[in-house]
Amino acid sequence: MIQLDDLNFSYGGRTVLRNISAAFSPGKLYAVLGPNGSGKTTLIRLLSRLLQPDSGSLTLDGKSYACYGRKEFARQLALLPQTRPIPAISVQDLVSHGRFPYLGLSRTPGKDDLDAVERAMAAVNVQAFAGRDLRQLSGGERQRVYLALLLAQDTRYVLLDEPTTYLDASAQFSVMENLKCMSQDGKCVIAVLHDLNLALSFADEICLLDQGRIAAFGAPEALVEQGVLDRVFSIRCRSVVVDGIKEYIIRPDGT
Ligand code: ADP
Helix, strand or coil, X not given: CEEEEEEEEEECCEEEEEEEEEEECCCCEEEEECCCCCCHHHHHHHHCCCCCCCXXXXXXXXXXXXXXXXHHHHCCEEEECCCCCCCXXXXXXXXXXXXXXXXXXXXXXXXXXXXXXXXXXXXXXXXXXXXCEHHHCCHHHHHHHHHHHHHHCCCCEEEEECCCCCCCHHHHHHHHHHHHHHHHCCCEEEEECCCHHHHHHHCCEEEEEECCEEEEEECHHHHHHHCHHHHHHCEEEEEEEECCEEEEEEEECCC
């Protein structure tokens, strides 16, 4: 479990996260939501140890973040950041980078590493373009390759900053379905999302940020019932059941 206790963070004296306490458990898909500038990316960067809090504590499986070595931490937690390079590299070679935290001094991948890369590519269905250059793929295909990279790293904690942005609807669903599978396989998946419908439909729990504070943390339906999404986003969000499936209707405030 990742546990945050009373975290505060500021950029150059300007506090952007305040009194953040929360816990993220394996086996669940969490969506981090909030208006622009509410602190989502900053939170993800703190969770992935790219930033250090001004005060408060972060623990992973009961051990303070500060007590993890670099490779040890990378075997526990993987991050897909918001901006990603698109280097001239084959799909297979990129996915193989996920094994770096496991390689010894010789940097030579063993059978376990090669198997992990194969499994990761199969899980998100990218074996068919294993030999292709990353730059030749569509946005949706490339995003699946980055998910394979995360899977090859074989961590229990997987963090993603806006993994569905710029993808078409079908590719967005494909990414969300892959994230759901990862969580059902026992991983703790934490994704910053912009699309409320995707978050409400797929997430087990939502961490809702507003002006640097946690405005709500809980199951999608509970947040909808509390009306807290309505307040934070100035919208009207209701759930309806269509053909036995719960769906969400989101309208502008006042309609
Ligand atoms: P979100 O991901 O919710 O849009 P961010 O975490 O990116 O929010 O930003 C939270 C606040 O911190 C914003 O007001 C933003 O302008 C500010 N901020 C983000 N990154 C930096 C930075 N590197 N230096 C100074 N301020 C920053």
